[in-house]
Amino acid sequence: MLVVDNLKKDYNGFQAVQGISFELEPGDVFAFIGSNGAGKTTTIRMIATLLEPSSGTASLFGVDVTKDPMAIRRMLGYMPDFFGLYDDVKVWEYLDFFATIYEVPPRERRKVIDNVLELTDLSSKRDAFVQSLSRGMQQRLCLARCLVHDPKLLLLDEPASGLDPRARSELKELILELGRMGKIVIVSSHILPELEGFCNKVGIVERGQLLSFGPTSDLTRSSGTTKHLVISTLGSPEGTLAWLTSQPNLTEARLNKDGNIECSLEGDDAAQAQLLKSLVEANLPIRTFADRRIDLEDVFFQVTTGAVN
């Protein structure tokens, strides 16, 4: 279990992270969303024991990051926002380097390297130089490196940036699989569609503050007091639209590009049922009446103000 409590980072008087708190359970895949400069990398680096928090704590299964960093590091796989390359290193040397660092005994190193290469489908690239690999291969190699010691927490900082759609969907599969294996996975991104559909928790960060945090389903469902609805009609929607606009508890009734009506209703489920009843009683030609599915992008734009650091 990862507990982040009021984490702050101050760079020479500039508050890059201003008190972020959240909790994650094993198996959680957490999408950490924010624009560039929002403070995602800073937060992740503090959890990864690379940056000392100015105040606040983070602890993984009860171990505090600043009190026992070595114990945290044994449970941690971290992938930086851009691939930490070494010049002139071959693929197997790169893995050998990390196998030694992760305390794999000399006799077993060869076997571990071969396994990892096979797992990541890079066996044919064993003697290639790391910088000659494609971006997707490099990303796989870097992720493979994070996995050699079977970590409990994975910190992936913008893992999908610069990948082609196929590599991206492979990565998605891999991350989902890691979540199913019971690891805590934190994936940061500023590209929203990339995260859609595989995270079960979402946090939106802006200017160093976590504006909203919770299960994805909670955030993307219409929130308690406001219902987002899509109504389609038989024939012209004008009459229905005019009727809706006159309703007191309805806001923003408008036509979308498909010619359907979108509106927001202030009220609970009962109010929604009442609206449908009124529509039918008013003899309007209603064909469908549905909750509008909102995606992460909608949530993001709702929650954030677009302010930047």
Next chain:
Amino acid sequence: MATWLKESVGGYFDNPVATRDLRVHFRNGRIVILLVLYALFVSLMAQLSIGNIQSYPGSIASAQRELVTAYFSLTGLIFGLVSLVSAMSAAFSVVSERQRKAMDLVFSAPFSARRYVLGKVISGVRYSAILIAMSLPAMAALVVAGGATTLDVLLHCALILASSTFFTAVGVAFASYAKNFIAPLAMTLVVAFVWSVTLLTLSQSLRVVSSISAPSVVPTAFPFVSCLGLLTPGLGAVSPTQPVQVYGFTTQAWIPALVVVLLAIRFAIVAATTGLEFPIGKAARTLRVHGLVYVFVLGLIIAAAIVPPTSSFGDMYQYSQLASRIFAPVLITTLYTAPFGSDRMNQPPDRTAFTFKKILWPYSTNALAYGLLLCAAWWVPFLALASHARNGIGLTFIFHSCLITGFFVALLRCYSHLTKTTEKAKGFLVLTLLFMVALSVGFAGDGTALRLVQEGSFSVYDLALIRPWLGYTQDSFNFLPVHLILLSVATATLFYAAEKRSRRG
């Protein structure tokens, strides 16, 4: 015990950082060409000097002396090149790994900063060893010509390797704090300069000697110190096999020199580790403890090695000269291990007041207290062991030295408020120190300042007073009370200004 052994010995063997560097550094052919060019250059220099001497017009004895000089110049050249190459290559690889974020991968893994630093030092020293091996033919040529003995060459090689290891560790230490390559480069050169100047002035009483023409025992009041000249080969031209007296024992000069440089290497490695450790607050405290222990041990060794002078002022002058020259490394240790940043950087926001319990923590509010603790560690062995220091002059001198430390700490506190970053502030302080050294050498080195004072064209300040390097003369001693008062006032004012500023901001 087993884990401790594994951690301390395992750092040297099976070090992934050193292994990786070995694979990478010698992969491309450019390095071979550079090494060959280096060997050719050194051989050429040796050949030129031997050629000059062969057509030397003077007596056989003076030709012999010329050969010895040529040998020392050559070792000096090799020492300079080797240290420069290994220190720079190690510092550069640390900085570039930080810039590429390759370091993040290493330090998010359970890999200690110490092993990383050791790995980098090992790969720097590997260059040194190769370069030294490639200089052997040139050195051998001078042995054949008669400028040195084979044993001289071997011991010099060992000392060059040890000294260059020290500079490599210093380079890594600065690189581990730096974000770009310029700062560690500049700072390493500054340290090399200060180190050489200090050791050179320590061993200046020695003439160029080799074991071929060595006197039986080094003719100096402070024999232990003179052998440190071996650590700047070519400059402090001492023969490694020269007999020296240390605590009444006669030993060869290279042994104490090697011990000192090994201690220095260890300190540099601890300093380098601190820059990379997480969390840095705890590591900085370790560094400060090391600083205290080192200064204390240094004080103990030197105080014990000093031959007690008779009680006249002239002897006290000589004594203060020595003690104050060695005071330079103490000052550097203080400046390096004490924190000086404005409180915002080094201090938890809820703590601004000084408490004794936290004296070893790297908070800027206890910079002065820590500086004085270092002074105590340095001077207590002197007071305990050197009975001749326990008189009016000795105590005044000790007070003066502590005051100077306080002055520099206060100055640094002010600089760090002005520049906002500790690195810049330390840079400015180094410049100030260099300026004062230059002044003292320029004005007071040969008594010029005294003459100026006597002629009335130079007022109250004999610059002998603000440089702790050359000791007092009778005349500067007369000004001492005035000077001490002025220095106290200046220190107090600077400190007051810094503290007021930090309380406000």
